[in-house]
Structure formats: C-alpha cells, structure tokens
Amino acid sequence: MTPDRDVASRFLIEHAHFDEDLSLWRAVAAERGGAVLDLGCAAGRVTLPLLEDGHEVWAVDADASMLAEVAHGAAALGTGAAQRLRTVLADMTGFRLGTRVRLAIAAMNTLQVLLEPADQLACLACVREHLEPEGGEFWFDVALPDMADIAGSLGLVRAEGHHRDDAGGRTLWHSAWFQDLDTVTGTAAFVHRVEEVADDGAVRQWHRHHLVHLFSAPELHHLLARAGLTVLQAFGDFAGSPLEPGAERQVYRCGVA
Numbered sequence: 001m002t003p004d005r006d007v008a009s010r011f012l013i014e015h016a017h018f019d020e021d022l023s024l025w026r027a028v029a030a031e032r033g034g035a036v037l038d039l040g041c042a043a044g045r046v047t048l049p050l051l052e053d054g055h056e057v058w059a060v061d062a063d064a065s066m067l068a069e070v071a072h073g074a075a076a077l078g079t080g081a082a083q084r085l086r087t088v089l090a091d092m093t094g095f096r097l098g099t100r101v102r103l104a105i106a107a108m109n110t111l112q113v114l115l116e117p118a119d120q121l122a123c124l125a126c127v128r129e130h131l132e133p134e135g136g137e138f139w140f141d142v143a144l145p146d147m148a149d150i151a152g153s154l155g156l157v158r159a160e161g162h163h164r165d166d167a168g169g170r171t172l173w174h175s176a177w178f179q180d181l182d183t184v185t186g187t188a189a190f191v192h193r194v195e196e197v198a199d200d201g202a203v204r205q206w207h208r209h210h211l212v213h214l215f216s217a218p219e220l221h222h223l224l225a226r227a228g229l230t231v232l233q234a235f236g237d238f239a240g241s242p243l244e245p246g247a248e249r250q251v252y253r254c255g256v257a
C-alpha cells in the first residue's frame, strides 16, 4: 500500500464527525480487559481512546503514515500511552503478533477494504488465530448495503453532516456518492468529499476515492464460520438495535467456534 501522508495526517479531522461507535468499543474493551487488537487502525480513531482508557493496544495497518500518526497521537496523550501502544506494519490478511488477545476490533468498515473472498477469509482466519481460545472476541462493523438502492442512485450526492473544529477555526462539510457498483462481486466505488470552510471564508475541498466490498449478512455468516468464528450477537447499530432490513450498519460480536 502506498503511504499517503495527506490522507494519514488529515484522517482524524476528516472522520471526527463519526464517533457514534466509540462508546461501544470503550465499553467492550473495559468489559473484556487485557490487550486489544485494532485491525486497520488508520490514524488511531479507536486506538487512541483505548490507550487513553489504559489498555495495551496492538494497532495493525498496512500504511506506515497511518501508524506514524497513531504513534504521534499516543505520545501526545502522555500517561504512558506510547508505552502501551504496539504499532504493527502488516497486511491484515497475514499478520503475526506473537500473542493472543481477548478482544480484536475492526471498526468503521475496515473489512470492506478487502475486495477478494480469499483475502476476507485469510483476514478472518488470522484474527481467529490471535484470539484467546477461552473468551476471546472479535467485534466489527460494516455497512448494511441496499444493493438496489445503490444501483439506482449512482452519482447521487448525499450530505453526510458536518463537523466544527474550533481549535482549527474551520468547519468540515461531508458528502458522499457511489460512482460504480459491480452487482456480481459486490465491489463498489464511492467518493467521500470533504469541504473545509475556514472562519476567514477560505474554502478547500478534498475527494477521497474508495473501492469497497459490500457484505450481505449471510455472506458474513458464511465467511466467519469458515474462518472458525461464530456470531454471538449481531446488531443494526451501536446502541444494540436488531440487525434487520433498513438498518444502516451491521455490528457483530464473534467468538471462537
């Protein structure tokens, strides 16, 4: 993966509007205790709060610039956070930590970056190998796609909210749209547009292009079972609502089968 310093250095500010999952991950980590594996940690949106809570975190990502941001953030936290952080530059389809954890997390659509079934399966099997056999759990969330809706709305720009950054004297406005969809493979191309309006009126704009896999719930059940993981609970949001048609997300709690 080509390191992209701009994406890495701006990741936290560009995702600050999405924090509805953090209280769940913090609560689960507190309940499980012990070290946490944060898979596809990016710039530490989840890793840093967990370090703040006193956990040891194994932060895995294939992008060195992202891991540099996590390390920078951990150092800024103080209170020994940097000493509890283990950054691992690795592909999530084949990493080796040399330890097992009671909790692994793949937050905010991380698994969706794996487009090929073989890679998805390899990743899940690798997570399974790193879970403590007794009581180890894997939690993750991905989108719950409505394929017909996506296919019928290609190019349609959806407003995705905004975030005020007081410290930076700016407001970030988010919008997104699907550009393309392969209904056979479930691969979608989408664009996340960030418009940054500074308090002096200056406007800057970024377009982040992503290729993602859209998982159905039965597909995930199948992949998880093949990887030796079992679904303990499935939710439609981070507050514990049921996973049912119309839910926006799929949130899974998995154990070792």
Ligand SMILES: C[S@@+](CC[C@H](N)C(=O)[O-])C[C@H]1O[C@@H](n2cnc3c(N)ncnc32)[C@H](O)[C@@H]1O
Residues within 6 Å of the ligand: 001, 015, 039, 040, 041, 042, 043, 044, 045, 046, 060, 061, 062, 063, 066, 090, 091, 092, 093, 106, 107, 108, 109, 110, 113
């Ligand atoms: C959607 S972002 C992760 C978001 C993060 N988990 C969070 O909650 O803020 C996907 C991350 O996965 C990383 N990534 C993409 N492909 C990867 C791979 N094959 N192995 C490891 N990391 C990968 C990217 O560098 C990126 O940081």
